[in-house]
Amino acid sequence: MIEVRGLSKHYGATAAVDDITFDVRPGRVTGFLGPNGAGKSTTMRLIVGLDAASAGTATVNGRPYAEHRAPLREVGVLLDAKAVHTGRSATNHLRALAATHGIRRSRVDEVIALTGLETVASKRVGGFSLGMGQRLGIAAALLGDPATLILDEPVNGLDPEGVIWVRTLARHLAAEGRTVFLSSHLMSEMAQTADHIIVLGRGRVIADAPVGDILAMSTGTIVRVRTPDADRLAGLLAGPDVVVTRTDADRLDVTGRTAPQIGELAAGAAVVLHELTPASGSLEDAYLALTADEVQYHAGGTTGSPASPEGTPS
Amino acid sequence: MSTASTAIPARAASPGGSAVSFGGILRSEAIKLFSLRSTIWCLAIIFVVPIGLAFLLAGTVGDTVGIPQDAQQSIWVQSATLGIGFSQLVVAVLGVLVITGEYSTGMIRSTLVAVPRRIPALLAKALVIGAVTFLVALASILAAAFLPLGLLASSGVQPDLGDPAAWWAFLGGAGYLALLSTLALAIGTIVRNSAGGIAAVLGLLLVLPTVLQILVAITGAEWARNVGTFLPDSAGGRMFAYVTEAQAAPAGVLVLEPWQGLLVLSAWVTALLLLAALLLKRRDA
Structure with missing residues (x-):
């Protein structure tokens, strides 16, 4: 002790x-x-x-x-x-x-x-x-x-x-x-x-x-979704506790919904999914998020935090 | 908050030992001293060189048949203690390295984690290096006194082997080197750097007396001569000087008795060790 x-x-x-x-x-x-x-x-x-x-x-x-x-x-x-x-x-x-x-x-x-x-x-x-x-x-x-x-x-x-x-x-x-x-x-x-x-x-x-809490302290559990109909799916997913981040024309990072929930939602609305991957926030991500402001010497202007939503939060 | 319920299970096998003890620290320092090649080399040089020099002197005394017994005694003691002037340099290096070797390698952190009160570790180092130096130096001086006796006899020097003044000089020589090793240890602890520590000790032993001598030669200043008398090498040198009652100091010049030389050198060692202990305790390691 x-x-x-x-x-x-x-x-x-x-x-x-x-x-x-x-x-x-x-x-x-x-x-x-x-x-x-x-x-x-x-x-x-x-x-x-x-x-x-x-x-x-x-x-x-x-x-x-x-x-x-x-x-x-x-x-x-x-x-x-x-x-x-x-x-x-x-x-x-x-x-x-x-x-x-x-x-x-x-x-x-x-x-x-x-x-x-x-x-x-x-x-x-x-x-x-x-x-x-x-x-x-x-x-x-x-x-x-x-x-x-x-x-x-x-x-x-x-x-x-x-x-x-x-x-x-x-x-x-x-x-x-x-x-x-x-x-x-x-x-x-x-x-x-x-x-x-x-x-x-x-x-x-x-x-x-x-350890579990530290992991959860990152951006929560992210689900990576790839769909040709990204705009529509983002609109469908929108909700008070959901954050959708558009990472590419056909890619979304979703937090606040599980992979099965997203899959069922997509199926119900006949949205084609090319990929549906639950990606648990790694400790690495959590650590970078936690220390982002604390590192004394930043290596250039890169930000390791995936937490900035630019999609369609309701 | 479940700490209280988390019991530490009984240990499978006790590693033995209960606490840090000063005896244990002494043993630890002895193990450290003898497990380094540099130590062994230094001790070997301290042992061998004075014997060699004694033979050299005994072989070059020349024909002294008929000189007074007093002079014969003096030649004998001088040949046995001649090597001390050389050994002191090796002792100084060894004493410094005992501690600065730990600083340069990082070993000091292991030492201070094992003995976090710190002072006992310094004290143990001083006792071990002092005792080992004393024993090796005494063995060397005695060998240097007795091995070349045959060679001396062939030159007509037949010393009285039971002469107490001679024996005091032999003991004093070993004592001088022992105290010097602890003085060097103290300076090494203060400086924490091998090169700096060795330079500081040799400066104190060789450079400072020379500077004072030059000062005396140029100005004839009495004070400079008397300051020089109290430097470690001069005061310590009195510890192995062959002193008989027949010899008298020239008027006006301060000459220390052997026991006074011992006191002066002991004061140097005590003061420097105290400073070293204070700094060791206070500084971050």
């Missing part, structure tokens, strides 16, 4: 994290989503006390991280795959961390096996690929068998197999009742891993809700 209250971090005049409040609860995977530079890493560093907060508090299992008697047994942290001396072997790195808490040597071997590092464990970390570095970072996070895991961009640099491994591991750890808090700027990754999502944009929490 992580509790963040009014947390802020200022660097001079700029606020990297600006008065954020949220809880990360046990037994589920909580995704921490936001564009690069949104303040995700800073927030995680504040939680484990690597950076001092300008204002507010962050507690883990009821206490500030530094006040725990056995911090590594409470919280496992992957902040940065490169938080390792490049001249040391993976085993010695983990042994050194384990020694601080009197964690037994066999646990070091366990986490090495768990993360699939056996063959490279005695090699110097300087020669590791990014993926192996990530695995070592995750091994270090698991060392104390902690009830809470904070993983910053754990799938960064991993191959597809590694990505699935992290996803499975995160779900498994949450299923064991642990608190799993992982950040990513990849929304698609979150859709498949997280139960709950906190979206951060420019240092502020802009959404804190279950």
